[in-house]
Amino acid sequence: MALKVELKPGERFILGDSVITNDDQRTRLFIEGETPILREKDILRAADADTPCKRLYLLVQMMYLAPDPRPHHDLYFQIVKDVIDAAPSTAPFIDAVNSKILTGEMYKALKEARKLIEYERGLLENVKTS
Structure with a gap:
């Protein structure tokens, strides 16, 4: 179809x-x-990846578009570690992204990464108002 x-x-x-x-x-x-x-609407340009979670989205996007996503894995997992260390509450969102990556559902991984960006936006707004 x-x-x-x-x-x-x-x-x-x-x-x-x-x-x-x-x-x-x-x-x-x-x-x-x-x-x-x-x-x-789903494309994130490198110049716009100005937060850790946006950089994760960009890497998932690069994995999705690449014939072989493996060259992006090391940097992806380094940023994942940095994000979880800085904000442990992001772990369920990252787990959802990782689950889709592991099953080869890269477009769905992008959708999950979009949710992570929205969550990050809320965290950053709370920091600004504190």
């Missing part, structure tokens, strides 16, 4: 190792195959 992707005018997405940009009209594409796909 094909994946249906609807794009807004000018919206971009990653298909494998290519960035595709829509023209000035709404477009619907049907994509078949196993190539990783990321919509613009």
